[in-house]
Amino acid sequence: MSTSSGTPESWISSFCSLLGHEYFAEVSEEFIEDDFNLTGLQNQVAMYKEALEMILDVEPEDDEDDEEEEEEDEEDVSGDARDGMGGRERRHHSRVASDLSVIESSAEMLYGLIHQRFICSRAGIQQMSEKYELGHFGVCPRTNCNQTRTLPVGLSDIPGEDTVKLFCPSCLDVYVPPNSRFQTVDGAFFGRTFGALFLLTFPDYDLSRSGAETAANLGRSADEHGMVNGMYARNIAPGLGRGKIYEPKIYGFRVSEVARSGPRMQWLREKPDDVSLLDEARNFAEEHGADSDDDDESMMNSGRPTARRRPAVNPALRQRQGQNGSPMRVDANGAESEL
């Protein structure tokens, strides 16, 4: 049992304080108690009910004495206590030690899957942002990212496929956590969505974190609060682009691209000097005349001006498009007011 310390601590907080579980947020009990948030998890986790009870530190359901429940809750936070005192429950549910370890691992799986959903909810992502600010998730190992703080992500939403990875918002790449203790943490417990959603939710973070360099970048990339493709221009991969790409040199001479050992991967760290080049929709509109509103929209739909239209969708888009050329702007403002 993870709660063998014997301190009156909830299962959740003891789980989160385990070695290697530093990336986890503490899922609020309200979130777990809302059955709606658990939709579909019954089929994914063995001994679902028992596991859920363990996570919530609830006694297995007892028909007779409801009044005692609170008191038992306190006793039951420790596994030792359960072993010592919980003879009654044992009788009711005929639980044996091997059962307990199965339930324990089920509970961890269930908690992980709930966690994947929780950190994408408003309360959860807020909690993760606090952890982010405290630097709980480590920094990017890439030299040119200048210790940008990373975010834990999974490469799959299905448990058991891959371990947790770290997503660097500065180079938009994923890295293996430096400490091997994280290699036992399932990536699905964080999920594929969290990393990107975090950046969309908190667009105001200064990702580059080093003021001087940001100032140097501002000169060539729009104005300070310029938005491109729904993000602040300064926050689009600040660790990439000219001056942030490694150039192989031998005795001071650059290695030619034509050489067999020449650079082939620089595109991965490339970024246009002027990020507004990436605003494909606006560029297309400018190229094809300002009045071609329709073309603009079909560009958004499929990248080809000849694509079919989506009447049900376009009015909303057009409206946002009209405001500032960025369909994400509305969302960004919403998040700002949250902050």
Add this chain to the structure above:
Amino acid sequence: MDDYGTESDSDYTSYWRDWFISSRGNEYFCEIDEEYLTDRFNLTGLNTEVQYYQYALDLVTDVFDLDCDDEMRETIEKSARHLYGLVHARYIVTTRGLAKMLEKYKKADFGKCPRVMCNSHPLLPMGLSDIPNLKPVKLHCARCEDTYNPKSSRHASIDGAYFGTSFHNILFQVYPALIPAKSAERYVPRVYGFKVHAAAALVRWQNGVRDDMRRRLRKMEVESGFKDGDDDLDEDDDDPEDEEELLQQLAVAEYRGGGAAAVAAITAAATTGGEVQMGSVA
């Protein structure tokens, strides 16, 4: 240094260099040959760089027999390590030095690339400057051609000039067969299965840069080194991506506006593995 004092007295490790490369934190260094160290030509110019140059050299070549106090000894010891590092930078670009470092590379003594898509490719140590005391050592991955900070702080304090800016590039000039296959595989940020517009637009642009390069190389009939054929040069699969992105923007909008219902519907769909279809939200 205490270690040195005791160990140098014993018969087993009487060689300073043995002790040096086997001590903790010096795992990146290889052993420099006696002949290389004793050839004065190889040390040209180092006498101005290193304090107590002659004593330091004597210490490195195990002929040090000056009777001095501990403080002096420590200073000389420090100089010796500095000297060893500077000679090391020269040595590892020689034929024998390259071979020794290659062995260490094959054993992944320098660590493995932290980038997920590089699949733990072995790293090589490198400096960002050839001038000592400027930048600490970095690690270079030949697969993604980028540089990374060493994981451990005891390595992060080693001077980068002890490896130099050229070594890892020379290694692949000399052993071109060892150049790893390049891969276009990469991470794409997604929200509920949909690409994020800003990142996806950058990815598209980068792919354009890559394809331009590959066309350029093909025109010059130079092997590009990409393992995944030339077929993806004519990208026509971009269109579904754009559509996906649009849906993503809507999904996020929906999520913000519609609240928990949309989230759960999308999450449920996303957890089951498949790409999210708008039908599950609408």
